[in-house]
Amino acid sequence: MKLASARPLLLIVAAAVLALAAGTAAAQTLKVAVYGGYFQDSFDAHIFPRFTEETGIAVESIAAPTGAAWLVQLETAGRAGQAPADVSMISQTSLLRGMTSDLWVALDESRLPNLQYVRPALVGRDAEGDLVGVGAVSWYVTLVTNTDVYPEAPTSWAEMWGDHRNSLGLLALPENSFLLEITAATFFGGTDILDTEEGILQVVDKLAELQPNVQLWYRDEGQFQQALQSGEIPMGQYYHDVTGIAAAEGFPVLSTFPAEGGVLDSGSWAVTRASSMVDEAHVFIDWFSQPEIQDLVARMIGTAPTVERAFLSLSDEEFAAVSDESTPIVPRYDMYLERGDWLNQVWAERVTR
Amino acid sequence: MSAPTARPAISASPDAGSGDGPWPHVLLAWPTVALTLLFLVPLGIIAALGFFRRIQAGFFEVAFVTDNYARALDAFHLERLAVSVVLALAATLVTLLLAVPFTYLLTRRPRARQVPYLVLVLASLSLSEVIVAFAWSLLLSRTSGISNLLVALGLMDRAASWSPGLAAVLLAYVFIALPLAVLSLYPTFSRLDQELPEAAGTMGATPLAGFVTVVLPLMRRAVAATGALVFIFVLGAYVIPQTLGRPAQWTMPVHITDQAIMKNHLPLAASLAIVLLVVSSLVAVVIVALGAGRWPRFALPGRAR
Numbered sequence: 001m002k003l004a005s006a007r008p009l010l011l012i013v014a015a016a017v018l019a020l021a022a023g024t025a026a027a028q029t030l031k032v033a034v035y036g037g038y039f040q041d042s043f044d045a046h047i048f049p050r051f052t053e054e055t056g057i058a059v060e061s062i063a064a065p066t067g068a069a070w071l072v073q074l075e076t077a078g079r080a081g082q083a084p085a086d087v088s089m090i091s092q093t094s095l096l097r098g099m100t101s102d103l104w105v106a107l108d109e110s111r112l113p114n115l116q117y118v119r120p121a122l123v124g125r126d127a128e129g130d131l132v133g134v135g136a137v138s139w140y141v142t143l144v145t146n147t148d149v150y151p152e153a154p155t156s157w158a159e160m161w162g163d164h165r166n167s168l169g170l171l172a173l174p175e176n177s178f179l180l181e182i183t184a185a186t187f188f189g190g191t192d193i194l195d196t197e198e199g200i201l202q203v204v205d206k207l208a209e210l211q212p213n214v215q216l217w218y219r220d221e222g223q224f225q226q227a228l229q230s231g232e233i234p235m236g237q238y239y240h241d242v243t244g245i246a247a248a249e250g251f252p253v254l255s256t257f258p259a260e261g262g263v264l265d266s267g268s269w270a271v272t273r274a275s276s277m278v279d280e281a282h283v284f285i286d287w288f289s290q291p292e293i294q295d296l297v298a299r300m301i302g303t304a305p306t307v308e309r310a311f312l313s314l315s316d317e318e319f320a321a322v323s324d325e326s327t328p329i330v331p332r333y334d335m336y337l338e339r340g341d342w343l344n345q346v347w348a349e350r351v352t353r
Numbered sequence: 354m355s356a357p358t359a360r361p362a363i364s365a366s367p368d369a370g371s372g373d374g375p376w377p378h379v380l381l382a383w384p385t386v387a388l389t390l391l392f393l394v395p396l397g398i399i400a401a402l403g404f405f406r407r408i409q410a411g412f413f414e415v416a417f418v419t420d421n422y423a424r425a426l427d428a429f430h431l432e433r434l435a436v437s438v439v440l441a442l443a444a445t446l447v448t449l450l451l452a453v454p455f456t457y458l459l460t461r462r463p464r465a466r467q468v469p470y471l472v473l474v475l476a477s478l479s480l481s482e483v484i485v486a487f488a489w490s491l492l493l494s495r496t497s498g499i500s501n502l503l504v505a506l507g508l509m510d511r512a513a514s515w516s517p518g519l520a521a522v523l524l525a526y527v528f529i530a531l532p533l534a535v536l537s538l539y540p541t542f543s544r545l546d547q548e549l550p551e552a553a554g555t556m557g558a559t560p561l562a563g564f565v566t567v568v569l570p571l572m573r574r575a576v577a578a579t580g581a582l583v584f585i586f587v588l589g590a591y592v593i594p595q596t597l598g599r600p601a602q603w604t605m606p607v608h609i610t611d612q613a614i615m616k617n618h619l620p621l622a623a624s625l626a627i628v629l630l631v632v633s634s635l636v637a638v639v640i641v642a643l644g645a646g647r648w649p650r651f652a653l654p655g656r657a658r
Binding site for chain 2: 065066068069071072075094096097100101166173175176215216217219220223226227230231232337338339340341344345348349352353
C-alpha cells in the first residue's frame, strides 16, 4: 500500500526532472515567433535552416497568432518572468504598445551593423530613443478583384464607392483594415486629416457611405480569400502577397496597386525582456537584416523587403511581384494608440452597423 | 418502481469506499477542487480585471475604476446584449420545436432502430463550431451553395447568396444545438411510461393531443433544462455570428473577442464577459423556473411535486 501510494509521487518527481532537463536543452535554442500557417511553414523551410547553418544557433519556430493576440500572451507571460519566444515578429501597433509597457529589450546597435540597410521607418525606437524594433518583413494591402467578374482592373480605391452593391469584402476592424487611411488618401488628399477628431469623423462619414456595397466584413483571411476566388465577393481589400500566390495557382484573382498607393504594413522583430537569449537574438536580427537574406525572403516568401531597394539584387520582375515603387499609404499607427478606444466606438456605431 | 432495490445499493457504496483507503475521497474531491481552481478562481480574476484601469497606448494597470463596467452597459453594448439574448432565445425555441418531437418519436421505436439515429446525432456533435460555420458559409453561398441545386431542380430562377445574414446565423445555431438537445432529452423521454400516451389514446385523445396534454407536461422539466442548456451553449458561440453574420448579428462574444484579441482592451473584454455571464445566468434560471412551475390542469395527481 505504501509503495503503491508513493508511486504516483515518484512519477511526478521523475516527470518534473525530465521537464527541467528538457527546459535546459531548450534554452540552447533560440525561439522565434512568426505568424502561424504560411509564414511559419515558409520560415521553417527557407530561412531558419540557413541561419542555423551559418551561425550554429538552433532555432525553434513558434506559431504566433495576430500581433495583438500574441502581445497579450507575451505581456502576460512576461509578468510571470516567462518568454514564450525570444524574438517575435510583431505588428507596428503591438510594437508601440509593448514600448509603453516596457516589454522589449533595448537592442545594442553596435552589434547590429546591418541595421544600416533597414528602411528608416522600420527602425523602431522607444521614447528614450532606444532601439527596440527592427523591420522584419513588409506587405501590401491592395485592391483585389475577381477577373471573371471584373475583366478590367480598377485603377483607384474610389472604385469601391462605385455601383457595386453587396460586392465588397473588407477587413472588419479599423486597426487591421487601415480603411480610414485609404479613405483619407483617396478623398482627402492624404492622411493628415486624421490628425484631429473632427477630421477623423469626416473620413468616417465618407467611409460609412460604403456600407451598402459591403457583403462581408471579415476577420479571417481565409474566409474572404475563398469568396474572392469563387467570385462570390468579387472585390475588396486583401494582401498583395497571397493574392499573387493564388493568381499563380490559376485562380481568377488580381491584386492592383491603385493610383493612391497600396497600404504598406510591416512586422518588426522585437525581443522580450524575459528572454535569456538576448545575445543570440542580436545575431539573428542582424543576420536577417542583410540584403541577401532580404532577397531570399522576397523570392521565397513573397513579402516586401524591409531594406532599401538599392541594396537588393532583385530583378524588376521579382521586385514588382512583391512590392511597388509608387508612394504607399502608410498607416497612422499613432492614431490607434492615441485615440484607439474612441475610434473603435465611432467605428462600431457608424461604419460596421 | 425500483426505489426499494436502489436504496441499499446507494447506502452500500460509502462502506465499500472506506475499505479502499483514501482514494475514493480523493477522487470525489477532485471535481470540487477542479471547479474551484479552474472555474471560480479564473472567474474571480476576470471580474476583478473589469475594474482595472485601461492604458490606451499600452495594457492596463491594477486599480479600481468603474469605467469599463460603465462602458459595458452603455447604449451600444446593451443593444448588442439584447440582440445576443434574442438570437439565442430564437435559436433555442426552434431547436426545441425540432428536438422534442424528434426525440419523442425516436424513443417510441425499438432499441435497435434507435441506434443509427443516435450514432448520427453523436457524429454531428463531434463537428466543431468552426467547421460548422465554414461549411454553412459554403453551403449558403451563391457560387457553390444549395441554391444552385434548387436552380437545377427548377425551384429557383437563379442562385442566391444566403450568407452572411440573420437566417444563416440562426440555421447554424440550430445545427450545432440540435444534437445536444436530443442527447439531453433522450434519457428522460426513454424512461417515459409507454402506457401513458396509450391510455390517453384509449380515452379518445389523438396522438397529437396525447403528446401535448400528457407527454409534454410530464417532460416539462427536461424540456426546460434542455432549453437552458441550449440557450447558454448558443449564446457563447462566436465563430458562427462572426462568420455567418453581418454586423447587425455580431453578438457579445464577437465584441468580447475583438476587445480582448484585437484591441488589447482586456478590462473592457472582462467587464463585457461578466455582464454577459450575469444576464445569461438570469435568463437560464427563468427558463428552468418556467419548467418547474405547475403546468395548469394537465399535471397528474400525485406526480406533481
